[in-house]
Amino acid sequence: MENNAASKLTPQSPIWLRTFVETYQILSTDNLNLLASIYHTNILFIDPMHKVEGLDELYKYFNSLYSNLSRCQFVIDNIVTQGDEAALYWTMTYQHHKLNKGDVVTVQGSSYIKGHNDKVIYHRDYLDLGAMLYEQLPLFGKLIKWIKKHASK
Incomplete structure (x- = not known):
C-alpha cells in the first residue's frame, strides 16, 4: 500500500x-x-460499463474482466472517509494485448463505497472510459483523440 493511502x-x-x-x-x-x-453478498457494483448486483454476479464480472488482462494493478492514492462511507482516489495500470499495442495503460479514477456489517455493500466507480478503453483501440482511439483535441477549439 502506498504511504499516502496508508496514512489515511x-x-x-x-x-x-x-x-x-x-x-x-x-x-x-x-x-x-x-x-x-x-464484498457483502448483496453488493451493488456500478462502473461506467456495468451495473452488477450480488456477489456471485460480481465474481463473474471480475473474472471476465481480469481474464483478458495480462496485468492490472490499483494504487490507492487518497482516502476520504466519514462514518460508513468512503471516497477512494486511485490509479489503475493495466495491460491488454489488444489495447494500446499491448503497452501499459494508466487511468485515474475514484470509487464511492459504503460499508455494512464489516463488508462493502455499495461500490461505484468513476473514471474516464474513453481514456481507459476507447482511446486504446487502434482506429477508434485516433478518432476519440481527434474529437477531444478539436472539441476545445
Whole structure:
C-alpha cells in the first residue's frame, strides 16, 4: 500500500475499509476469491460499463474482466472517509494485448463505497472510459483523440 493511502487509514478506520484497501492492492486473477472477504453478498457494483448486483454476479464480472488482462494493478492514492462511507482516489495500470499495442495503460479514477456489517455493500466507480478503453483501440482511439483535441477549439 502506498504511504499516502496508508496514512489515511488508522486502527480506528472501519474494518471493511481497511480490508478493502489492503485487498485491492493485491487483487488479481489468481485470487478473485478474496472478493468474498470484502464484498457483502448483496453488493451493488456500478462502473461506467456495468451495473452488477450480488456477489456471485460480481465474481463473474471480475473474472471476465481480469481474464483478458495480462496485468492490472490499483494504487490507492487518497482516502476520504466519514462514518460508513468512503471516497477512494486511485490509479489503475493495466495491460491488454489488444489495447494500446499491448503497452501499459494508466487511468485515474475514484470509487464511492459504503460499508455494512464489516463488508462493502455499495461500490461505484468513476473514471474516464474513453481514456481507459476507447482511446486504446487502434482506429477508434485516433478518432476519440481527434474529437477531444478539436472539441476545445
